[in-house]
Amino acid sequence: MLNVDLHCHSNISDGVLAPAAVAARAKANGVDVWALTDHDEIDGIVEARAAAAALDMHYVAGVEISITWANETVHIVGLQIDETNQALVQGLAATRGGREQRAKDMAIQLATVGIPHAYEGALKYVGNPDLISRTHFARYIIELGICPDIAGVFRKYLVEGKPGYVPHRWATLTDAVSWIRGAGGIAVIAHPGRYPLNDVATDVLFNEFKQLGGAAIEVVTGSHTIDQYQQYAKVAQHYGFLASRGSDFHGPGESRLDLGLLLPLPTGLTPVWHDWF
Ligand code: AMP
Ligand code: MN
Numbered sequence: 636m637l638n639v640d641l642h643c644h645s646n647i648s649d650g651v652l653a654p655a656a657v658a659a660r661a662k663a664n665g666v667d668v669w670a671l672t673d674h675d676e677i678d679g680i681v682e683a684r685a686a687a688a689a690l691d692m693h694y695v696a697g698v699e700i701s702i703t704w705a706n707e708t709v710h711i712v713g714l715q716i717d718e719t720n721q722a723l724v725q726g727l728a729a730t731r732g733g734r735e736q737r738a739k740d741m742a743i744q745l746a747t748v749g750i751p752h753a754y755e756g757a758l759k760y761v762g763n764p765d766l767i768s769r770t771h772f773a774r775y776i777i778e779l780g781i782c783p784d785i786a787g788v789f790r791k792y793l794v795e796g797k798p799g800y801v802p803h804r805w806a807t808l809t810d811a812v813s814w815i816r817g818a819g820g821i822a823v824i825a826h827p828g829r830y831p832l833n834d835v836a837t838d839v840l841f842n843e844f845k846q847l848g849g850a851a852i853e854v855v856t857g858s859h860t861i862d863q864y865q866q867y868a869k870v871a872q873h874y875g876f877l878a879s880r881g882s883d884f885h886g887p888g889e890s891r892l893d894l895g896l897l898l899p900l901p902t903g904l905t906p907v908w909h910d911w912f
């Protein structure tokens with residue numbers, strides 16, 4: 636069976652490793668089919684594709700787009716995209732655009748709870764000046780010894796209701812799906828089990844996504860529990876979605892699952908890669 640990992644990050648967004656190093660780690664872990672899906676950014680694709688080719692690993696061009704839906708942040712993965720598509724390129728640039736000001740606002744709020752210079756501190760961990768994320772702040776707060784791990788920093792400082800959280804309006808669902816589809820890609824709802832949406836809202840999201848031409852959801856992901864693999868397998872069947880699989884790897888020792896080291900998709904699903912080879 637193919638080892639397919641269609642969700643992970645490099646230092647072009649909030650991952651730790653450069654794209655070529657992520658490729659090497661995926662290969663070493665036995666991945667056969669690999670997509671790098673940096674947040675709101677496609678700048679790592681050229682390096683990732685070349686590295687995958689040199690390693691004889693099947694490469695899939697990807698991205699993970701931040702959207703705001705019903706006042707919550709949701710992530711939409713795009714797979715098999717043409718990363719030179721101008722509407723996609725411009726849409727992602729616009730989506731990234733608000734990050735710098737948001738980061739400065741986060742730093743102001745963090746200073747009021749005794750964490751000064753957090754913007755400069757986070758910047759030390761940023762690999763791409765266009766893409767400063769909450770994860771970079773988390774790494775700096777760990778460096779200060781205030782929290783032992785990323786999950787702890789998020790819980791204490793960076794999620795809604797906590798002092799370092801700054802609300803932000805990302806792309807719309809309609810735009811994200813249309814950028815992905817316009818670039819020849821397949822739209823996938825990332826880690827659907829992670830959103831604070833009730834059953835009714837979730838049903839509306841899935842239906843709206845499907846109506847816009849969204850095709851798949853992640854079922855096996857580092858952001859789901861094992862129970863959720865079964866739960867979202869049923870969801871995929873119910874809505875007629877293809878199923879995706881991805882570690883959401885960000886860095887050694889930081890992520891719950893390493894590249895490629897995931898359970899297979901539950902049986903009875905159509906994998907998102909079913910017609911790729
Ligand atoms: P941002 O795009 O700046 O809002 O940052 C989002 C990123 O923060 C996600 O892609 C994850 O990498 C990370 N993240 C969000 N929530 C958590 C959490 N509860 N624990 C650990 N990492 C998280
Ligand atoms: Mn991330």
Ligand code: MN
Pocket residue numbers: 699710825826
């Ligand atoms: Mn995500």
Ligand code: MN
Pocket residue numbers: 642643644699883
């Ligand atoms: Mn991700």
